[in-house]
Amino acid sequence: MKKILLLSFILLTITLFSQEKRTQRVWRVNFLNPGIEYEMPIGNNSTLSIGAGIGYSGSYPHSSTSDVDTGLVYAINPFLDVQHKWFYNFEKRKIKELNITNNSGNFVSARMLTRGKTLFGDDIVTKSLDFAVGPTWGIQRKYGKNFHLLFDMGPIYYFDVDGGHGLFPFTFQLNLGFDL
Template sequence: MKKTITAIFLLSTIFLSAQNSTVGVEKQLFKVNLLLTPGLEYEVGVSKNSTLDFRLGTGLAYVKVNDDEDYGVFLNFEGAYRYYYNFEKRASKGKNTSGNSGNYVALTTFLASGDPIIGDLESDTDYIGQVGPVWGFQRTYNSGFNLGLELGLGYTFSDSDSFVAPIVGFRLGWAFGR
């Protein structure tokens, strides 16, 4: 089964990257996310419409149980394979596609430390990870201002538990190298 899924994925990637077009992803894009979840991000083009995105930064967790509220800011590493699907449509309408401004579907993953660097959220685990599909969009404006949103559902795991949880990512920052 794994070989079949891998073969389908590779063939679809080859087919999608073989289509002719004048619009495509940036060869590389470096982003500094400053607001909400600070971090450094590097997105590299691997085909006409696909990128690999790597982020080293922080993530926010908030938990409310009955009347008790706790939060924590955690160090994390994220990686994603993104497929941008609407560059042609955006370009035909005269909209910006530079800086990978478009909508995408992605397979994303992250790994975070179990202890917060800021906050009072206590954890009995050494790490937490998550992997899953997301839908997202990214916009990069002429000034370099960059914003992005991702929504999805992922398999979450740690050294003590596993469960299904929502994936929500929101970033504000600046993009360089476009």
């Protein structure tokens, strides 16, 4: 069984890295949720995006310390955001003569978000570390010379190091920034 898994991994790696890549390496500085991001190609139509910074976040139902948890409680937390994005409309955009520079396209992704202890806010949202994983659908675009827009949304499963966990049916991300 281990040999089959190893062989499958090797074949997948060769396949991913041997194709002509339409995706590009991009460094970004985001200012809506201040941070830096690096997006690297890992396949013909897929990238791995890694972002870190300090940004706004809301509370998960189990983590709020207020009497009434609306999910609208805010906090500023350090974060690490990792996404594997699969772009599905590069060819369509090329045919319509739309920009695909710096991975401008629509995508589905597998996302993992880690937040650190709340630095300040109107509630203690995260006492230590929490994690969220889930699928997303999104768009990202490059406008003009360097301006970058990313929007994605999807359900997440969240958990923390204190044993709290649950399913949050809808979360979204909006990033504005500049491609370097």
